Each structure stands twice: as structure tokens, then as C-alpha cells.
Amino acid sequence: MYSAHDSRIAVVGAGLGGLACARVLQLHGRSVTVFEGEASVDARPQGGTLDMHADTGQIALRAAGLHGRFRTLSRPEGQEWRLLDTATAALLPDQGPADDEGADDRPEIDRGQLRGLLLESLTAGTVRWGRAVSGVTPLGDGTCRLLFSDGTAEDFDLVVGADGAWSRVRPALSDATPGYTGVTFVEAGFDDCDTRHAGLARMVGDGTMLAKAGGKALFAQRNSNGHIRAYIAFRAPENWHVAAGLDLDDATAVRTHLLKIFDGWHESLLHLLRDSDSGFVNRPLYALPVPHIWEHTPGVTLLGDAAHLMPPLGLGANLAMLDGTDLAHALVTEPTLDDGVRAYESVMLPRSAEAAKGCAEGLGHLLPPTDS
Template structure:
């Protein structure tokens, strides 16, 4: 970027999208600061495993100079997929070929560490413990970011990479996420080869799914001998409290699930009952379709802040591709405003197409239809 003085860029959110954007900007000699509400990188569990696709997430990692390290850390065997019926009979089984790198798996925590380590040569790039309360100031800048601790910083560009409930988004859009009608309940299994050998065999090295049209289960191998299971139901958002329970009432929730899945195979029902620790409630949310906003010369969005969709394998990939394209636009254009125009001209149509494709897609997770693996890869 040839602008003088150098624009002050604030990225809100230290997830894969925000960190990817900061990394690529730094590689082009453009400083940026990432603000995150968490107290530090170890503040919470980062979630399960994800697949980074050759045609989006891996493109971003190549621009970040991290693709080879990603391949070293990733698990190509995690591309294995099993689809079962409710009797635990395997109906469909995809095993990746040797050398297949189309969408290898990596734990979210490892991906975040990879990106954070790449920024460590410039200390202070990521500032933890900064909970954003509001963004104000004139549309043409400078913008004021006001944090919960009372501090305020000025920026010439604010990038909202702060997820589903984005605070940055409120400055340019009134849209809020809506409940899809489908909810996940997450369960964890540790030391699975020793403590949960039958579940480890059932799931394999990748993912295993079963559904009956109303209920579903999806189990996914993580690194470190862990498995995460997602209990998928078409239920009200408050289904736990509606049953007179709380998320802390593990035994009560187990009893409820056993009743709802009473006709399923005992092998699959172990995924409901043998988990280590409490469940995690994850209602599936999505932004209105399509989500758009009037162009703003000092604010833009990427990832879930821009286009939250059901979790069907595209969210992190699109966030990282957004981040890559935004950083490159800032490097190639002479002003921030021109860069935002160039970025949104590509990002918004792409995200609208994907939002329309996945609108109501959470229901697909309950479908008994077998997947067309080749078609899924091509999309």
C-alpha cells in the first residue's frame, strides 16, 4: 500500500480469519493490531477439528507462507468418512487415497497456534483482554474502538473478524443471527483407544454420521486420541430448560437423550452416554440470507461476522479466504476505501451464493440420504 501516512488497521477477533489477515498483511509490510476479548490464547478450548480445503483455506495459508507447516501438522487420514444407519451398519465409507491433500484435518487449537506463532516476531500484534463495546466516529474516519476496560483506540480501518455476535457488525448492519431450528449437543471422549475402544473403532480416523430424519449423531476424530460427538436434534433453542434441566445436569440430559434415541443401536447410544464430562450446548445460528450492508470506507467484515452459515464444512475456509483477499486488496490498492471496494466486490457475491446454497442446510444433517462424496468435493 502506498498510502502516507500508513493506515492504522484494527482487526477485532483472534480467530483463524483475523490472524490470517494480520499474518498476510505483515508479509506485505503492513502493520495491523488484533484485539480479542479472551484473556489469552489458552483461555478456553478452541473447539474440534476442521478440514482446510485446497481451493480456499489452503490458498490463504499459502499466501501466509504457512502451507508446508500446515501439512506437517494436519491429518490427511481425517478425511475418512462413514455414514451409518441407526443400527450402526455402514452404508457408505470413503477412505482417502495416499497423498490426498484436498481437505486434511487439523484441530482448531493447532491452527490457531500455527497462526499465532507466525506473528510472534512482532510482539504486541495480538492484544488479549480487549472486549470491544462499540465502534463510533465519522464514516470516513478515524474510527474509535471503545473497550470494556475504558480504553479507546483510533483506527483508519476496522476489520470485524469477531464471529457470530460481532460487535463490529453493529456499526454497519442491523442483522443478528437467527436460530436455525437445529441444535448440536457436544460430547467429549478422551484417551479413546484405551478407554473407549469400541467408539474409536466405530468412528475410525475421520468422521462417522448417522441420522433417522429427525435425530442425528456425528462423531469426529481429533488429534491427541480424542473424539468429539455432536448430538443433532430439531428442537426449540431452549430445549434443555424446557425439559426442566440445566446444561450442568449431565445425568438428566443423558436420560432424556436415551429416551429420544431409544430405537437406535446400543453401539451408537454409547455416544450419548459414555462421554467424559459435561455436554456443551451449541444451537445452530445463521445470518439472514443474503446478508449485506452499505459500503463503508473504514469498516468491513470477514468470516462469520459477514456471513454466518450452518456448520457444513465451509465456515473457517471462507473466513480464511476472506482474510487473504482483504489483505491482498490492502496491499495492492492505494487507499483503504479502494481496497474495501475491491474486496467486497468479490467477497459479497461469493458469500451470498454460499448462504443461499446452505440456507436451511442444518436440516441436511438429519437426512437419511447418502452423501455424494464426489459432488460434495466439487462444491
């Protein structure tokens, strides 16, 4: 078995967890290649704002030597949390994240900014863009063959699957696939909010606004550059739009349907449905079984959503980054790569199972099943 000093390590996926892993490996003088199917860093929008927890994401950023730079980019004011009454839009007593386990220090940062910070920290050429992976084959000698969508292949001493919910690496370890949670988020966006949507901007404030009742919720988050990202959340069949006869590209029809679902809610809250600057993006929520575990296989492991996809309640990005830095640290401190992976999995698997259980329960509290 190779040591980390003379090993060939591949990370599949240039998301936050994979990049954090690569960064820490390079800090310790180790060689690593990140393969990403997207053609370039700006091939698609990177999503909304993230709160970096003191006990997870910020630990990872310190391990990566990037905590100071993160603090200059982050928005501490984004921790503000507002809960509103659905009928009156009046402010209710705070029922936001509990003030424990470092929850009082969760500054916000746009996902794209955080990803850019990690990318800029890597040696030039670390990320191979436009290299989509189709699968991984363990070779039985502790190494793995990485198969690419263009028909080529490369062998590595360790392949790290950091390729998200629909991981192409996961099948080398597990037959599990994500299942629909019964909850869908529909995303909408608002630009130049303080000028063009001043009422909404005042209602949302500097952080997150939530209104919920009857298995439905509206919430909105302040992003940087005057942008607010809103989510319309409800329980429905996975293909709810098909049953409703909706074309998701027909924003007018989707808006009309959603307004019926939220009939009776206060008009200021319905601004999130009526007046978005973007169309609507359907985001059904999926999760892996809890716990998601696998038999250790030399030469391959998983991190982030590939390992423990869970409802997006503020933990996923934090855990992915902690996974990445924990794995890298184990690889550079244990005698062999396999020892490092075993040490990492012994910590990550129980930690992620506990977090996934909590997120599943949290989703149930946020949007209780209508028959409960």
C-alpha cells in the first residue's frame, strides 16, 4: 500500500468538500488531481448563501488556512433570523437555530464566493475541467480505475467521491440511491432588492425570513449584491407539476398554481410568488438512507452529499468541508492511505448518520406531513 507521499489521489467533483480536501493535501505537500465534469468554473450558478458553523465549516476553513480570508468575505449580519406569521406577516418570537454548539457564530457567505476562495488557493492546474466521470472500478490490489465519460480511464491509489447527490463513485461502495423526501422547494430570485423590492428587503432584513403553517413554508435569504433568494416549500408528489398539468418553463402558470397553494397567506408574503425577477426552479428534495454505511473498500471513499445526502437545513456544506479536511488530515498523518481512509470513515460515518437523522427530523418539524 502506498503512503500519501508517493500516491496518486483523485478527487471527483470540484464542490466545496472536494476542494477543501485538495487544499489540505496540497498544504501538506501531497499531490492531488480534481476531476470536474463541468466545462469551467462559471459553467452554472453556484446557489445561494451558506452559514458556516463554528464547529464544522469554520474548523475546515482553519485547517485549510483560509479562515481569515473567509471572515473578510463573510456577512456576520446574515445570521439574523425572522419568523413571521402567515396571516398577518407580524414578527413572531424567534424560533431560529438553537444557540448551542457554536450556533451563535454562523456568518453567511455566498456559495460561489466560498468556492472561489477554495479554487484560488489551489495550485494552478489542480482541477481538470470538462472531465466527467462515468464510474469507478476497484482493481482488487488496493487501487481503483477511474472511468471517464469519453471512454478513457486512469488508475489511482485512491479515488475520493465528492461528486454530490447523484455520485458516479458511490456505486463502487454502496447500492444506495437518494429517495424523494416528499418535500419540494421551488426557487425564485429578486435582484437589486433594496431599490426594486424595498418592501421585501425590509421584511427579510439582513438574514433569513421564514413563514410556515400547514405543511407549507415560504422563506427568503439575503445574498450579497442586493440579491434575495426565495424558496416556496411544500409537501407534494415528486412530479407534482406533471399531475397539475404545468410546464415548469411557464412562469405565469406556475405562479398561478403556487398562489392557490398559499391562498390566505398575507399579501406581503405572497410578494415572493408574485414578483420574482426570475422564473421558478423546481428543486425536489432527496436524501440517502439513514444511516448510509458501506463496507470499507481499499482505494475508494466518499465525502459530502455523495456519502450522506440530507435535507438542506444548513449542515450539508459544513459537513462536506469538514469531511474533506478530515480525510486529508488522516491521509497525511496515518502510515498508509488505507489506514487514513479507515480512520476517516470511522469518524465520518457515525457523525453523518447523527446529522442526517437530525435533518430528517428537522424537515418534519419545518413541514409536518399533512396527515400528522
